[in-house]
Amino acid sequence: MTILEMKQAVLDYSKQSYEEKLFAGTSGNLSMRDPETGLVAITPGSIAYPTMTIDDVMVITLDGKIVEGFHNPSSEWKMHTEIYKNRNDVHAVVHTHSPYATGFAVTHDRIPVILIEMMFFLYGDVPVAEYRIPGSAELGTEALKVLHNRTACLLANHGVLAIGPNLDRAHIRAVYTEDAAKICTQAKIIGTVHEMSKDEQNKMRRKMGIPEE
Numbered sequence: 633m634t635i636l637e638m639k640q641a642v643l644d645y646s647k648q649s650y651e652e653k654l655f656a657g658t659s660g661n662l663s664m665r666d667p668e669t670g671l672v673a674i675t676p677g678s679i680a681y682p683t684m685t686i687d688d689v690m691v692i693t694l695d696g697k698i699v700e701g702f703h704n705p706s707s708e709w710k711m712h713t714e715i716y717k718n719r720n721d722v723h724a725v726v727h728t729h730s731p732y733a734t735g736f737a738v739t740h741d742r743i744p745v746i747l748i749e750m751m752f753f754l755y756g757d758v759p760v761a762e763y764r765i766p767g768s769a770e771l772g773t774e775a776l777k778v779l780h781n782r783t784a785c786l787l788a789n790h791g792v793l794a795i796g797p798n799l800d801r802a803h804i805r806a807v808y809t810e811d812a813a814k815i816c817t818q819a820k821i822i823g824t825v826h827e828m829s830k831d832e833q834n835k836m837r838r839k840m841g842i843p844e845e
C-alpha cells in the first residue's frame with residue numbers, strides 16, 4: 633500500500649466514523665501502519681472531520697517524527713504507536729468516544745457477552761483498561777494488558793479502543809462495541825441482562841479457531 637492509499641483510507645474511515653456518530657466534534661482518532669515501512673498514517677489533531685482533506689492526514693514514524701503533513705498528529709499518537717510497537721499483528725487502531733460504550737467506560741463496567749456478534753467481532757466481552765492521562769503512551773500500555781484475545785476495550789473515563797489487522801476490521805469492531813453497549817443499556821432498562829454462558833462462548837471460539845477460555 634502506498635502512503636497516498638494509506639492517507640486516503642484514514643480519511644475515508646474518519647469521515648465514515650464521524651457520519652456514524654462514533655466521532656463527535658473533533659474527538660476520536662484512527663491510524664494505520666504500513667507493515668513494510670512501519671510508517672503510520674494518522675488523523676491530525678483538532679481538524680473538523682467534514683472539511684478534512686487527504687492533505688490534512690499526517691504520516692509519522694513509530695517515534696512520532698513527522699514524515700508528511702502540516703499539522704500535529706492526533707494528540708493520542710503515543711497510544712497508537714505504543715500498540716504498534718508491542719503488537720506485530722495489529723496494523724490499525726480506531727479510538728472513539730462513542731456515547732453508549734463510553735457510558736460503560738465511565739461506570740468501569742465491562743460490556744458482557746450478550747450477543748453472538750460479540751463473539752465474531754470482539755472474541756468475547758469488552759474489558760475496561762485502567763485510567764491513564766490522555767496523550768500518554770501509558771494509555772496504550774494499559775489497553776494492551778486487557779487486549780489478550782480481545783479486539784476492543786474500554787478506556788476508563790475516556791472511550792473505546794479497537795484494533796485490527798487493517799482499518800476495515802478495527803473500524804467494524806468499534807462499531808460493534810458501540811452496538812453492544814447500546815443494546816446492553818436498552819436491555820438493562822427492560823429487565824435482567826443474561827450473559828452467554830462460558831460454555832456457549834467457548835463452543836463459538838472453537839468454531840472460530842481462537843483460544844478457549
Ligand SMILES: [Zn+2]
Nearest residue numbers: 660727790791
Ligand atoms: Zn480520546
